[in-house]
Amino acid sequence: MSLLQVCSHAGHLPLSQVAAVQGRVVLADVERVCVVGSGNWGSTVARIIGQNTERLGDRFDRSVKMWVYEEIVDGQKLTEIINTRHENVKYLPGVELPSNVIAVPDLAQAASGATILVFALPHQFLPKLLPTIQQARSSNAIAVSLIKGMATGCDISVLMGANVADEVARGDFCEATIGYRSKGNAELIKTLFEQPTFQLRLIPDPVGVEIFGTLKNVIALGAGFVDGLGYGTNTKAAIMRIGMHEMLRFGETFFPEMMKDTILESCGVADLITTCFGGRNRKCAEQFARGPRDWKQLEASMLGGQKLQGVSTIEHVHKMLRDKQVVGRFPLLDLIYRICMCACEPEEIVRSASTCYVAD
Ligand SMILES: NC(=O)c1ccc[n+]([C@@H]2O[C@H](COP(=O)([O-])OP(=O)(O)OC[C@H]3O[C@@H](n4cnc5c(N)ncnc54)[C@H](O)[C@@H]3O)[C@@H](O)[C@H]2O)c1
Incomplete structure (x- = not known):
């Protein structure tokens, strides 16, 4: 069963309706990024994106919102720990997050006005979140899925690769693949993610990328x-x-x-x-x-x-x-x-x- 089917069977919106903008003609003045997910990989990519938006401030709002499923860790809210210590002590301990990565416990608030949605959470949690994101996102939002679970059929890009999060977070060289339907969207996503130690190749085969990744x-x-x-x-x-x-x-x-x-x-x-x-x-x-x-x-x-x-x-x-x-x-x-x-x-x-x- 594909992720798309999971969403549909559960009576929720498919991912494609959350980000149906294929090949945006008009770019946003400034791209605003929301990372949906804050686990081991979600926190790692938020770190990369935060470093890049800081550097590419003319194109991207430097502040990156990261939706965090709120948990209490050692008596304190995880979002408060992340926003004060700039570390996700539960899912990516020992790695500093840039101060422009803001942990937000309210999903609607995190996705509000986002023009780029980055999905990075275990696939089983996605369906119930989609209606809220659909309401909150910018009307011209594009999306990229980093979820190892098939969303085949959606008009979104997918990013997968040999990327053990802890190794990416410590800056070891690696590669990843972006499977796209819209090359323009994929190029924007590549700009958002790419670093000298994180190299991306674009492939017009989102289905293949998802099947192998899954x-x-x-x-x-x-x-x-x-x-x-x-x-x-x-x-x-x-x-x-x-x-x-x-x-x-x-x-x-x-x-x-x-x-x-x-x-x-x-x-x-x-x-x-x-x-x-x-x-x-x-x-x-x-x-x-x-x-x-x-x-x-x-x-x-x-x-x-x-x-x-x-x-x-x-x-x-x-x-x-x-x-x-x-x-x-x-x-x-x-x-x-x-x-x-x-x-x-x-x-x-x-x-x-x-x-x-x-x-x-
Ligand atoms: N970790 C990696 O090395 C890695 C690398 C590449 C891709 N991926 C893929 O990225 C995706 C995300 O993986 P991860 O490693 O960030 O996740 P994870 O397993 O580290 O984290 C679990 C996440 O789920 C959240 N969560 C727990 N209960 C929840 C609930 N009821 N509702 C919503 N959220 C809840 C937690 O807050 C946490 O953010 C997966 O599809 C994974 O296969 C992971």
């Missing part, structure tokens, strides 16, 4: 099972290769307009490698294979408030496979689903490798 979280669960069972890098590389194969096949099956070469971009193979060696999905799946086999407990005990994405994604993806009656063409995705949801033994992922994964 499915890599699922393949990373498979990589984590292999780690948890004690296998080495050869075995993990085999799972990753088969995973790439099924990612491409998934795109061909459900979104034939997808461009195959997108898998060679940062949002494709590079993000898959990073996630299968580093990310939180791999980490929790490694522990799941050893036990306890309880995702909620693992998320709560291992991620410090961050959210696991791969498990809810494979539920949606497997439903898409079942609805289209193509489960048999995706043996790895099917097995990851059965290990996650149906008490199938993680060891099956290796046992099956010599038989059912021999791809045609």
